[in-house]
Amino acid sequence: MRIILLAGAVLAATVSAWAAPPQQVQTAPFLHGRLEGPFELRSRVYRGTVRRYWVYVPAGYDPARPPNLLLFQDGQRATNPAGSLKVPQVLDTLIAEGTIPVTLGIFVTPGNRSARYPDTLGMQNPNHREEEYDSLSDAYSRMTLDELLPAVARRWRFAADPRRRAAGGTSSGAIASWTLAWRHPEAFGNVLSFIGSYTSIGLRLAPDGRPLAYGGDLYPGLIRKSPIRPLRVFLQDGREDLDNAHGNWFLANQQMLKSLEWANAQADAERRGGPRYDVRHAWTDGGHSDAEGGVLLPEVLRWIWRDQPQAAGTATRAPA
Numbered sequence: 001m002r003i004i005l006l007a008g009a010v011l012a013a014t015v016s017a018w019a020a021p022p023q024q025v026q027t028a029p030f031l032h033g034r035l036e037g038p039f040e041l042r043s044r045v046y047r048g049t050v051r052r053y054w055v056y057v058p059a060g061y062d063p064a065r066p067p068n069l070l071l072f073q074d075g076q077r078a079t080n081p082a083g084s085l086k087v088p089q090v091l092d093t094l095i096a097e098g099t100i101p102v103t104l105g106i107f108v109t110p111g112n113r114s115a116r117y118p119d120t121l122g123m124q125n126p127n128h129r130e131e132e133y134d135s136l137s138d139a140y141s142r143m144t145l146d147e148l149l150p151a152v153a154r155r156w157r158f159a160a161d162p163r164r165r166a167a168g169g170t171s172s173g174a175i176a177s178w179t180l181a182w183r184h185p186e187a188f189g190n191v192l193s194f195i196g197s198y199t200s201i202g203l204r205l206a207p208d209g210r211p212l213a214y215g216g217d218l219y220p221g222l223i224r225k226s227p228i229r230p231l232r233v234f235l236q237d238g239r240e241d242l243d244n245a246h247g248n249w250f251l252a253n254q255q256m257l258k259s260l261e262w263a264n265a266q267a268d269a270e271r272r273g274g275p276r277y278d279v280r281h282a283w284t285d286g287g288h289s290d291a292e293g294g295v296l297l298p299e300v301l302r303w304i305w306r307d308q309p310q311a312a313g314t315a316t317r318a319p320a
Contacts (some may be wrong), residue, residue: 030096031059035079035088040117041108041151045143049111049128054079055152056088056105058095067102068305069158069165071144071180071188073133073173075107077123077290084294085170094298100305104158108148133172134202136214141180145187161189162230166304168192170290172201175216178233182219185229190304194236194293198256199247217247223259228267230275233260234300236293238286249288257281 037054054075058067070091072078078087087105094100110133112118112126132140152158159165167177167188174196181188200215235257241249260277267276280303284292 030092032092033058033061033088033095038117039151041148043111043143043147045139045147046111046128046132048113050114050117051109051111051126052076052117053106053108053148053152055156056091056107057156058091058102058104060095060102061104061156062102063157065102066157066159067104068100068308070103070105070301071165071167071177072105072107073110073167073169073176074125074171075109076121077170078107080123083123084290085297086294087297090298090301094301099302101164101308103305104156106148106152108144129172130201133169133176134197134216136179136202136216136218138183140176141183144180145184162187163189164305164308166190166192166301168194170194170196170293171288172197175219178219179216181231181233182229185231189231191231191233192297192300192304193234193253193256194290194296195238195241195249195288196235196253196256197246197249198252199249201246203246215246217252220255220259223256223263224266228263228275228277232278232304233280234303235279235281236284236296236300238284238289238292240285240287242288250283253281254283 034057035054036057038052039054040050040052042050052075061067070087072087077083078085080086081089087107091100091103091105095102109117110126110129112121113128117126132143162185165188167180168174168191169177171194174193175198178191178193178196181191198216198219200217202213202215203211203217204213206212235253237250237253239250241253243249257279260279264276267274282296286292
């Protein structure tokens with residue numbers, strides 16, 4: 001897989017480091033976190049829906065020292081031990097290495113319109129995914145902030161500082177993560193976006209052609225014409241990603257990057273104070289797949305939390 005990184009500043013990692021699987025630098029055995037769940041959440045925001053979520057509790061979890069938080073969409077695939085992402089295993093390794101802080105993970109599925117979440121769905125998408133993930137409204141954010149996070153917080157503590165919280169996902173899960181942070185930078189300061197669907201999936205037209213609801217293809221314009229949010233963003237997409245009635249995924253991701261960079265440059269040119277987008281990206285050769293995001297994930301997490309105090313690797317090692 002050939003990966004080309006184009007960014008406003010050179011990443012500390014080399015291209016080969018991004019493209020290679022995470023190095024197993026630790027030879028001593030280490031304690032693993034545990035994956036709790038699945039739990040079910042019936043939403044008041046999306047009435048008639050039910051979703052599942054899992055909680056990754058890291059080794060070294062201490063409620064007196066609330067850990068960082070990683071919220072990942074499409075949780076059924078993010079936690080799949082046979083999938084491309086394997087996020088809990090990645091967290092295990094990075095926390096044990098001491099290269100990211102101790103991090104609690106929440107992995108949530110989209111909602112399904114049913115009394116109970118169907119056991120037969122497996123890795124498939126629940127039937128309310130598009131309405132939640134691809135909408136530009138605040139509904140998914142309200143479900144997350146007012147229902148999901150409080151449900152988890154009743155049992156496990158996690159950081160309140162948005163700089164210590166990240167939202168991530170692939171495809172429509174990526175745009176859902178972006179919308180959450182864009183609307184609520186006071187709650188989430190970091191976004192991991194793999195093969196993001198910044199296209200017109202959410203566009204709804206009236207019979208006369210008037211837009212009734214807008215899609216994610218609106219974001220590049222919104223970014224250029226809105227105040228800069230204090231967000232750290234990683235974008236990945238492949239040159240062979242989808243091209244269909246909703247849009248061209250690779251072009252859409254390039255538009256997102258250009259808009260974020262333009263917003264920064266314009267603020268600099270006008271000598272405006274305030275935040276700037278901290279953005280990096282990787283354009284890869286693949287299509288609409290989690291595979292390349294899975295390869296990049298360890299280094300992306302290191303980059304996201306690169307300036308935070310790191311966990312001591314010895315704290316999670318098993319005794320000899």
